[in-house]
Amino acid sequence: MSGENGAIHAQLKGVTRVYPAAAGHSPVHALGPVDLDLRMGEFFSVVGPSGCGKSTLLEILAGLQRPTQGTVTFEGRPVLGDVPDGLGVVFQEDASFPWLNVWDNVAFGLRRAGVSAAEVRRRVEDAVVFLGLRDFARAYPPQLSGGMRQRVCIARTLVLQPRLILLDEPFGALDAQTRLLMGEEVLRLWRSTGATVLLITHALDEAAMLSDRVGAMSARPGRFLDIIATGWMRERDSTIVREPAFAEITGRLWENLRGESMKALGHSGGIAAQ
């Protein structure tokens, strides 16, 4: 198991997010209050029903949104509405740049940061090999599959050597088999970089397979109902889906989330209890 006794890498304390009222509507209380300690080097996943504020949580931690209340810290420093150095984000949407080839996509952030050409070459080469993109280095994103484009975005984040990687449903648009394989790649990436990873996902099996800990969130406004430690060894892959513990974890997550998902769908408690 990893990260269990590690120092706190990032922390949310009493974080809430209320979106102001749009014309003719009430304010939307999207999140919280939420408390979360992310430990150094752990793989933490967040699952919850649609619209429960998972992505809001990630964006607040990334500094892309300010919380309405509460505090966020990363490596002991407050996150005040700017993305801190050492933090990388991979989004659910395809965020590859169609006007740049794979190599230039991956090198984008490094060049912006003024890294020397030799170092850019070394890091990009490593990343494209690591993510199986070497043969496609001169291809443009529209010529690639959705999974490959997402790998390009992961590589673009990876080369910047972030200490905290935030993944916002990065495999949401992929088929189940590709998602499993991409999950293995993320595990490999996590082990080789030693970074802390926060994954937002809809998929309970994905969360159970990849994570050291999984946080199950309630329907909006999202709060943590349960945080489950999986107890997996650091060296793991998709074959753990055969383990009895995997079914137990997935079952416990579903127990937590079934009623909340019903609420999110607008069903009554009576139906949820059936």
Next chain:
Amino acid sequence: MTPVAWIRLLVITVAIGALEGACRFGLIDRRVMVPPSDMVASLAAILRSGSINGDIVQTLGVIAAAAALAVVLGFALGLFVHALPRLRAGLDPLFATYYAVPIFIFYPVLIAIFGLSLVPILLIGVATALVAMIIATLNGLDRVPPVLSKVARVHRMGTVATALRLQLPAAAPYLFTGVKLSVSYAFIAVIASEFILAPSGLGRDIADAYADFNNSRMYALMLFLLITATFVNMALHAWDLRWAARRGREPS
């Protein structure tokens, strides 16, 4: 060449041949139109003489300057208006009806202000082409995926870097439509201005030839402008095709 291209070439050849025949056999009075072969011969003689070199440089230079100014200003104004939704809501009806207004009527006003020089011609060219570029920029920026703004923030990019490094290339396919329209509008506005009133330029040459009943020269100069405009348009189209193929989209 593709079968479609052959058909296209055949239609143009037949049309030119029919015109040639109609002129040669008197179906069209030579005071109205000269045969295409005469236009070509006359144009070759004019180009060999070098008598219009100065006018070519001036007219094409003003068109290029007007189109370039319209593209740069149009993109900058488009960015500005896009960033201010309320301003945009106020301006949208003006943009929508801009080309319904004959802005050419302001040409005499510009001559009164700036004198009979290249400045009023340039300004009319810019004014005619500008709004096409603004509309294309707004259209393009509307289609930039919102996730790119987040990517820009993750990479700690400022407003200018985000506009130039992400928004501009992401919106480029739509901007290219604006560039093509701006070049076409600049062409039309500059030639028309020179034709109406100008100290020199190809439009003025055509007007002089028309006034002198010099049909041969007039049609030769018109042919030159047609060929130039077609060549510029084809070059832009070829560039667009190449770019579109790389980005996996339909050309604009």
